[in-house]
Amino acid sequence: MSTDASSGDFESALKPLWLRAQAGDDAAYRQCLGLLATRLRGYLKRRLYGLPDEVEDLVQETLLALHLQRGTYDPALPVSAWAVAIARHKLVDLWRRRGRRDSLHDAIDDVDEQLLAAEPQDGSARRDLEALLQGLPDAQRQAIVLTKLEGLSVAEAAARTGASESAIKVQVHRGLKRLAALVRQDG
Amino acid sequence: MKTDTLIAMLARGAGPAPRALAARRLSPAAVGGLLASAAFALAWNGSIPAQMFATAVPWTKMAYAGALALAAGWLTACLSRPAAPIGRPRRVAALVVLAMAAVGGASLALAPAGARWDMLLGHSWSTCPWSVLTLSLPALAASLWAVRGLAPTRPRAAGFAAGLLAGSVGAFGYSLSCPEASPAFVAVWYTLGIGLTGALGAALGPRVLRW
Numbered sequence: 001m002s003t004d005a006s007s008g009d010f011e012s013a014l015k016p017l018w019l020r021a022q023a024g025d026d027a028a029y030r031q032c033l034g035l036l037a038t039r040l041r042g043y044l045k046r047r048l049y050g051l052p053d054e055v056e057d058l059v060q061e062t063l064l065a066l067h068l069q070r071g072t073y074d075p076a077l078p079v080s081a082w083a084v085a086i087a088r089h090k091l092v093d094l095w096r097r098r099g100r101r102d103s104l105h106d107a108i109d110d111v112d113e114q115l116l117a118a119e120p121q122d123g124s125a126r127r128d129l130e131a132l133l134q135g136l137p138d139a140q141r142q143a144i145v146l147t148k149l150e151g152l153s154v155a156e157a158a159a160r161t162g163a164s165e166s167a168i169k170v171q172v173h174r175g176l177k178r179l180a181a182l183v184r185q186d187g
Numbered sequence: 188m189k190t191d192t193l194i195a196m197l198a199r200g201a202g203p204a205p206r207a208l209a210a211r212r213l214s215p216a217a218v219g220g221l222l223a224s225a226a227f228a229l230a231w232n233g234s235i236p237a238q239m240f241a242t243a244v245p246w247t248k249m250a251y252a253g254a255l256a257l258a259a260g261w262l263t264a265c266l267s268r269p270a271a272p273i274g275r276p277r278r279v280a281a282l283v284v285l286a287m288a289a290v291g292g293a294s295l296a297l298a299p300a301g302a303r304w305d306m307l308l309g310h311s312w313s314t315c316p317w318s319v320l321t322l323s324l325p326a327l328a329a330s331l332w333a334v335r336g337l338a339p340t341r342p343r344a345a346g347f348a349a350g351l352l353a354g355s356v357g358a359f360g361y362s363l364s365c366p367e368a369s370p371a372f373v374a375v376w377y378t379l380g381i382g383l384t385g386a387l388g389a390a391l392g393p394r395v396l397r398w
Contacts, residue, residue, distance in 0.1 A: 021201075021204075022203065022204040023203055024201075024202050024203035026198050026199065026200065026201050026202070027198075029197075029198045029201050030194060030195065030198035030199075033194040033197060033198060034191070034194055037190055037194060056190060059190055060188065060190055060193050063190070063193060063194065063197065064193070064197070065338070065398070067197045067201070069269070069337070069338040070204040070205075071204050071205035071206070071208030072208055072209065072267065072268040072269065072337055072338045073204065073268075074268055074271055077270055077271065078270075081270040082268075082269050082270045084270075085269035085270040085340050086269050086338060086340070088340070089269065089338075089340040093397070123189075123190055124188065124189045124190070125188050125190070127188055128188060129188040129192065129193070129196075132188075144196075147199070147200050148196045148197075148199050148200065149196060151199055151200075153200065154200065176197075
C-alpha cells in the first residue's frame with residue numbers, strides 16, 4: 001500500500017503546482033515538467049524494457065506533447081492520469097510505427113497509479129537539439145532561439161526581429177509543433 | 188539533448204495555458220460546417236415552402252439535429268482530451284436519439300394503421316440518409332481537422348464522435364430543404380444518415396487523427 005500512498009502524495013504535491021503553471025507561473029511549470037519527467041521515465045522504462053535506447057527519446061517526445069497540448073488539461077482530472085494517457089498514446093504510436101500491435105494489453109486510458117513510480121536520473125536522448133532546429137523554417141527557428149534559448153521576452157524578440165509580438169508567439173508555437181513532428185519522425 | 192535542457196526550454200516564457208481549447212477549435216468547425224450544409228441544401232434542393240415553417244415539422248428536425256450536435260460536440264470535446272471521462276455526454280447523446288425515437292414511435296402509434304408505412308418511408312427514404320451524409324462532409328472534414336489539433340488518445344472513438352457531430356450539423360442543414368412531415372421518418376432516416384457519418388468518421392479516425 002505504500003506505493004499507493006506515495007502516488008497519491010505525488011498527485012497532491014503536483015496538482016497545486018500544475019494549476020499555478022497553467023495560470024502562467026513559468027517556474028512552477030518547469031518544476032512540474034521535471035517532476036513529470038521522472039515519473040514518465042519510470043513508466044516508459046518498464047514498458048520499453050526491450051528498447052532501452054528509446055526511453056529518453058520517448059520521455060522527451062511526451063514532454064513536448066504535454067506542452068503543446070496543455071490546453072487540453074481539464075482541472076477536474078488528476079494531472080498524472082492526463083500525463084500518462086499522453087505518454088501511453090506516444091508509446092502506442094511508437095509501437096505502431098515499429099509494427100508491434102500486440103504489445104499492449106490493458107485499456108488505453110486505464111491508468112494504474114502504481115506505474116507512476118519515480119525514475120529520477122536524468123537522461124539524454126540520442127537526438128541533438130541543434131540538428132533538430134536546423135529542420136525548422138527560419139522564422140520559427142529564430143523565434144524559438146530568441147525566446148526559448150536566449151531567454152528574451154516576446155516583446156524583446158519582436159523588437160529584435162521586427163515581427164509583431166503575436167507573430168513571435170505563433171512562430172514559437174508552430175516551431176515547437178514542427179519540432180514535435182521531427183522528433184516523432186526520427187524515433 | 189538533455190531532458191533538463193528541453194524542460195527549461197519549454198517552460199521559459201511559456202505563459203498561461205490556452206483556455207477552453209477544445210471549444211475554441213470545435214465551435215468554428217461546427218458553425219462553418221452548418222453554414223456549408225445549409226447553403227448546399229438550399230442551392231441543391233431549394234427551401235421547403237414558407238408555410239411549412241408555421242408547423243412543428245422543421246422545428247422538430249432542427250431541435251433533434253441541434254440537440255444531437257450539442258451532445259456529440261460535448262462527446263467529441265471529451266474524446267479530444269486525454270483521460271477525460273465520456274460517460275455523461277454519451278448518455279446524453281443516447282437520450283436525444285431515444286427521445287426522437289419515442290416521438291416518432293408515438294406518432295406512428297397514434298396514426299391510423301393504413302397510414303403508418305407512408306409515414307415511415309415518406310417519399311424520400313432511400314435518398315435521405317445519403318443526402319444527410321453528403322451535406323455533412325464539409326463539417327466532417329472541419330471537425331476531424333479540429334480534433335486532430337487537440338489530443339485524441341482513442342482515434343476511432345474520437346472519429347466516430349466527430350462524425351456524429353458532423354452528421355447532426357448536416358441533418359440540420361438538410362432540414363431546411365426536406366419536405367418530409369413525419370417525426371417517424373426523422374427518427375429513422377435522419378438518424379441513419381447521422382449514423383453513417385459517424386461510421387465514416389470512425390473509419391477515418393485511426394488514419395487522420397495521428398499526432
